[in-house]
Amino acid sequence: MYFDNAATSFPKPDCVYDAVDVWMRGGAASAGRGTHRGAEAAGRMIDECRRQLATLLGVPTPSQIVFTLNCTDSLNTVLQGFLRPGDAVLATALDHNSVLRPLEALRQRSGINVKLIPFDPVTGLIDVQRFAEVLSEKKVRLVVLNHASNVTGRVQSVAELTRVAHAHGACVLLDAAQTAGHWPLNMMELDVDFLAAAGHKGLLGPLGTGILCIRRGLETQLQPLRFGGTGTSSESLLQPDDMPARFESGNLNLPGIAGLHAAAAWILDQTMPKLQSQIHAMTARMLEEMKCIGGVNVFRPCLESDNCGIVSFNIRSMDCREVAMILDQSFDIQARAGLHCAPLLHETLDTTSSHGTIRLSPGVFTTDDEIGHVVRAVREIAACA
Numbered sequence: 466m467y468f469d470n471a472a473t474s475f476p477k478p479d480c481v482y483d484a485v486d487v488w489m490r491g492g493a494a495s496a497g498r499g500t501h502r503g504a505e506a507a508g509r510m511i512d513e514c515r516r517q518l519a520t521l522l523g524v525p526t527p528s529q530i531v532f533t534l535n536c537t538d539s540l541n542t543v544l545q546g547f548l549r550p551g552d553a554v555l556a557t558a559l560d561h562n563s564v565l566r567p568l569e570a571l572r573q574r575s576g577i578n579v580k581l582i583p584f585d586p587v588t589g590l591i592d593v594q595r596f597a598e599v600l601s602e603k604k605v606r607l608v609v610l611n612h613a614s615n616v617t618g619r620v621q622s623v624a625e626l627t628r629v630a631h632a633h634g635a636c637v638l639l640d641a642a643q644t645a646g647h648w649p650l651n652m653m654e655l656d657v658d659f660l661a662a663a664g665h666k667g668l669l670g671p672l673g674t675g676i677l678c679i680r681r682g683l684e685t686q687l688q689p690l691r692f693g694g695t696g697t698s699s700e701s702l703l704q705p706d707d708m709p710a711r712f713e714s715g716n717l718n719l720p721g722i723a724g725l726h727a728a729a730a731w732i733l734d735q736t737m738p739k740l741q742s743q744i745h746a747m748t749a750r751m752l753e754e755m756k757c758i759g760g761v762n763v764f765r766p767c768l769e770s771d772n773c774g775i776v777s778f779n780i781r782s783m784d785c786r787e788v789a790m791i792l793d794q795s796f797d798i799q800a801r802a803g804l805h806c807a808p809l810l811h812e813t814l815d816t817t818s819s820h821g822t823i824r825l826s827p828g829v830f831t832t833d834d835e836i837g838h839v840v841r842a843v844r845e846i847a848a849c850a
């Protein structure tokens with residue numbers, strides 16, 4: 466039983482496997498290169514995928530969506546491409562290492578001034594007051610916001626934080642790794658400048674897919690990390706400025722995008738609110754039942770309604786890695802244990818000494834029986850601990 470959908474979703478809808486197979490066998494042609502039918506069909510499929518993703522994520526212009534390798538790649542594209550030596554950037558203790566590590570590298574290499582602010586362990590939220598104070602103390606060029614924590618599942622009030630950031634002249638990069646696909650997310654309504662997401666988590670595409678959505682006009686302030694063939698303006702030695710070619714050098718992951726295309730169509734057909742309510746119901750049940758188990762400490766700094774589908778917990782003083790091993794070997798449950806690449810968050814939750822938390826993340830194909838099984842397993846382990 467797979468309870469690690471926050472890392473990557475599994476299983477995928479059948480149409481995703483079929484699409485990858487069809488495009489691999491039917492000729493995964495080099496999109497945008499050449500005029501033969503295969504290349505044109507591939508180009509059309511990719512364009513359609515961009516349009517579907519634009520609909521799902523509220524991106525006004527599909528060509529402002531860039532295909533990347535994963536969410537880490539999308540985040541790096543903005544952090545390394547936007548920040549200049551001497552710039553200040555504001556991030557938070559909720560952030561994943563895919564934000565914290567590039568920032569630390571930029572701090573060491575380019576003298577980027579990195580300011581990290583804490584969150585409230587009770588609510589799981591960034592304190593808007595503190596956020597505004599930091600922004601008024603120093604000119605900040607970029608704010609990185611974590612849409613939902615990959616440890617607590619807590620969804621932030623992004624629209625409010627973005628308003629404050631913009632009022633202080635900062636651009637906003639939203640890390641939507643844990644929300645895109647099964648949590649309503651509209652780039653235009655949230656008014657964020659850059660939106661980074663994985664294609665392989667809630668968007669249900671294959672591993673090796675990610676997306677970066679860039680507010681129209683801001684692409685010129687973003688230096689590409691990679692330069693190379695785009696199939697366009699080939700006579701020039703300069704990287705084209707037009708979107709999305711500016712950030713898509715080299716052949717794209719066509720089988721991966723074909724799978725993502727099928728997944729996006731499936732999500733549009735199911736509807737995002739339906740998937741959200743399915744995941745919400747399972748998460749609420751786990752939180753409700755697990756909080757009543759003696760010796761189980763569930764980290765739930767939020768109402769169930771503010772949780773994107775993640776339950777983190779510890780059992781008494783047990784090492785979380787041991788609990789995950791028992792869940793796997795004795796109960797056939799695949800759960801993730803550890804710091805979940807979010808080391809600063811564990812300092813705030815005081816979970817560093819237990820080596821982090823055990824994380825259960827159901828997916829759109831998780832069943833009620835599986836939820837019942839996992840709760841019983843946790844009860845049994847806690848009873849013996």
Ligand SMILES: Cc1ncc(COP(=O)(O)O)c(C=O)c1O
Binds near residue numbers: 471536538563642
């Ligand atoms: C909040 C957050 N940001 C970024 C990432 C990185 O995603 P990817 O594995 O697609 O690079 C993750 C992965 O779990 C995450 O949870």
